[in-house]
Every structure is written in structure tokens, then in C-alpha cells.
Amino acid sequence: MKDKITVNCQSSIRIADKEIIYFDPYKILKESHDADLIFITHDHFDHFDTLSIENIRKEDTKIIVPHSISKIVKESLDIPVIEVEPNNTYNINGYLIKTIPSYNLNKNFHPKEKNYVGYVITIQEERIYVSRDMDLIEEALNLKCDIALIPIGGTYTMNYKEALTFVNKVHPKVVIPTHYQTIVGSLDDALEFQKLVPKDIECLILYK
Secondary structure, eight states, X not given: OGGGEEEOSTTOXXXXXXXXXXXXXXXOOSOOOXXXXXXXXXXXXXXXXXXXXXXXXXXXXXXXXXXXXXXXXXXXXXSOOEEEOTTOEEEETTEEEEEEEOOOSSOSSSOGGGOOEEEEEEETTEEEEEOOXXXXXXXXXXXXXXXXXXXXXXXXXXXXXXXXXHHHHHOOSEEEEESOSSSSOOHHHHHXXXXXXXXXXXXXXXXX
């Protein structure tokens, strides 16, 4: 599955399976209208970008959002959504989806009570964790996944050194850093992270 994953920028992810799946589409300026599923993690501008959503969604695209932001999404796009809550499991279009809480520990950017989420989606028997703006939280450290897309930029999320703690504890087969170079963090952070990741874990830099 790793070869079917694209990182556009920030935390904008595209997975090309039998269906086309997006997570937090951002700065997608070209119209493609190819999205079968769009997952939104929270309502900050670099994760909920209405222009990008309009450029990729089709008439039958399903949009999945945390319950806490569903009103904002529905009012902004004037379309129905599928609402999810943290710590739950869903079956959407035949995909097993687990929602993982996503929040900060010692910052106020992403409070736990907002009930923002990351997602673990199982595709072809591989569990792909698409985390979001979070620190080194217990819920993430205790999950199991094969591929992890995790933030490393710092300020609003954990930095690359904290992300290494996640990698060493969870030990995915593949890790892909996100949330750097667009607003905070740099490519150098991603490259330093890649150097320090254990040798038995593949680290892919997909956004340069």
C-alpha cells in the first residue's frame, strides 16, 4: 500500500486503492473530482479546506467528519456528512475504520474536549494510521498499525524527536512524516527524523 500513498502538503493525504481516498485535502488547486471518500480530522484551515474539497469531490463522494465539527462542515459545503466519534469502529464502503483521539497535551491548539480524530483505515489487510495534530498521547502509543503517517513539525504537534518515541513504541513497518514545511517545521526536520528512525522501519519522505 505504501506505493499508493501521496502526501500533497502539510497533512493532505491521498490513497489510491480500488477507491480514491483523501484525508484533510489542502491546497489542491486542480479539479479532479475523483474522491470516493474524504476524511476530515478537524476544522483548522489547513485540514478543512473547502476549495480543495470542492475540487476533488463527486456527486456521490462520502465525507467523514468528527461529530464536533459536523455543523461547520455541513454549513460550509451544504452537503450531508458521515459523523464519527473518537474511540469507535466503523465500516465505510467496506473499509474498517477506527477513530483515534487527536489532541495536544501541553498546548491549547487542539484541546482533548474538541474530540478531533485521526483514523486507522485497513486496506488490503494493512492498517494505515493517518494521525493528525497531536502530541505524544497515550491513545496513539497503544495502537497497532503497519503504516503510520505522523506529524513532526512541532509547535502545533509533536516534533520529530517526539515522533521518534512514537515510532520506537508502536514500531510500524513504514513511517511517513507529515505536517512540516508548509506552516511550521522544515524538510531538514523530516530528513533528520529519517536518519534516526530504526533501520528495520522504512521511513518515506513523500513531501519535498
